[in-house]
Amino acid sequence: MISAQHIVPAATGGQHVIGLELGIFIALFASVAGIGFVAVRWRRAPSLASIDEWGLGGRRFGTFVSWFLLGGDLYTAYTFIAIPALLYGAGALGFFAVPYTIIVYPLVFAIMPRLWSVAHRHGAATPADFIRVRFGSSTLALAVALTGIVATMPYIALQLVGIEAVLQSMGLAGTGWQKDLPLIIAFAILAAYTYTSGLRAPALIAFVKDALIYVVVIVAVIYIPSRLGGYGHIFSVTQAHFAQPAVKKAGGSFLLPPGGGTAYWTLALGSAFALFMYPHSITAVLSTGNRNVIRRNSVLLFPYSFLLGLIALLGYMAIAAHVKVTNTNLAVPEPFQKMFPHWFVGIAFSAIAIGALVPAAIMSIAAANLFTRNVWVEYFDRDATPEREAAVARIVSLLVKLGAVVFVLTLSGQFSVNLQLLGGVWILQTFPAIVSGLYTRFLHRWALLLGWLAGMVTGTLMAYAVPNPAKHQHHFGGSVYSWHYFGLHFKAYHGFIALVINVIVVLVASVVLNALRAPRGEDRTRAPDYEELTGPPLPPAEVGEPQPA
Secondary structure (H helix, E strand, C coil): CCCCCCCCCCCCCCCCCCHHHHHHHHHHHHHHHHHHHHHHHCCCCCCCCCHHHHCCHHHCECHHHHHHHHHHHHCCHHHHHHHHHHHHHHEHHHHHHHHHHHHHHHHHHHHHHHHHHHHHHHCCCCHHHHHHHHHCCHHHHHHHHHHHHHHHHHHHHHHHHHHHHHHHHCCCCCCHHHHHHHHHHHHHHHHHHHHHHCCHHHHHHHHHHHHHHHHHHHHHHHHHHHHHCCHHHHHHHHHHHHCCHHHHHCCCECCCCCCHHHHHHHHHHHHHHHHCCCHHHHHHHHCECCHHHHHHHHHHCHHHHHHHHHHHHHHHHHHHCCCCCCCHHHHCHHHHHHHCCHHHHHHHHHHHHHHHHHHHHHHHHHHHHHHHHHHHHHHCCCCCCHHHHHHHHHHHHHHHHHHHHHHHHHCCHHHHHHHHHHHHHHHHCCHHHHHHHCCCCCCCHHHHHHHHHHHHHHHHHHHHCCCEHHHCECCCCCCEEEECCCCCCEEEEHHHHHHHHHHHHHHHHHHHHHHCCCCCCCCCCCHHHHCCCCCCCCCHHHCCCCCCC
16 A cells, blocks of 8 residues: 555646557566466366356465565556656655565465465455354455455556556556547456466566566666766755755655654555555465465565665656656656666666556455455345355456556546545555454454544544645645644544554444344354465355354
């Protein structure tokens, strides 16, 4: 989850199309699309007519494949654009994205193997499936499912923002249908190979995507500073830039301003808690063939954090290169246009666009799995066969991508950004139910539902109350909320504040409800289910009596 408070939707960019750039872009994009269609034959199963095969890749991915899949899932085209754009506009606060990815991997190491084990044992394909099995509450499971779907939708739409940025920089801005056609074609191709190949497509494409991005970033962080007089000069120019009164007034700062420390660490910690609550992250985790694969990858994914730090510096390089854009999404593409030969620009822009395909595919699959298992089957088709589940999921994945395209083409870019900010706040409110359920049943299912509701309402209201005077926004102006209550005054990530409120409500309500002996719901899990390394899903007849883990 990347804060996007300094990204604006104004259209600027290249004025004419450069044939070499566009040719390389199309060639690489077409090659990757071909890989997506061929992926249906990769590790081929007898049939993809089940969510386990189509939506989770057969739950057989090993360490090597999962390393690329998780990296391709978490580090998106929007990340490539948004983090440098945040540093370009805000300065020091944008670096919160680096420590949060460092914080998240120990959490994954501790938490996700338990989720994998119990999900594998009980055939759970979504986080809401686990909630249903653990707490025996279809209402709480529905809340988790709908939160995941709503939080994921704008995230998919914002992958289009990354593609739009490079298309604009290549001179394909245009007007009317000419402006929208390349974007529509790109997502039509994405929809087609996702429908055909399921999770195998982004897993295979992730190899190409990650290789391209590593090459582009490493070349950029070596070559661009050599053209700008070195990193010392870059930081000197950046510091002078953020010292300007107009930039300060707009909220930019080379170092964290007084009182900015709380905003910084709550953004980092809240984002770390939220990242693996997103359905696409959990989908990638559940696709692995062994819980030890998750542990190994939580140790081995550190190169992506290093890469993220390098990507972030591109924002400062844009300032040092005197790039002036009203649309900060172009803070990365424009320096590439100014400093690199056209053939390399074509490769770099292809890497960004391909970087949108992997997460967008996984996100649409994850949203489709949630809808199918926890809405459609739970409330409309309880006798659905695995084949019918897979058919519904495929159709829903198409509708999700279609909705994302319509969303971006018909609404303002800033509205997409606002919803992505809210999505981060919302998905964070599922953290208490999912994580506590992996360790204890002390927290009552009704208390978890009340806490979720309290967090959703307060988080949304706080996000609504954040202005951004520099962009003339009265609401949804950023990720930092200024607290002025009970004599206290501090700035913090509103999603984190909402999570604290959520947890307080859950704890108090659980004590009261447990004292009143309110019905707790059936727990179909056993303690050993959370430590299973391998083994087939548990047959319903062997579930046994409910037991706390």
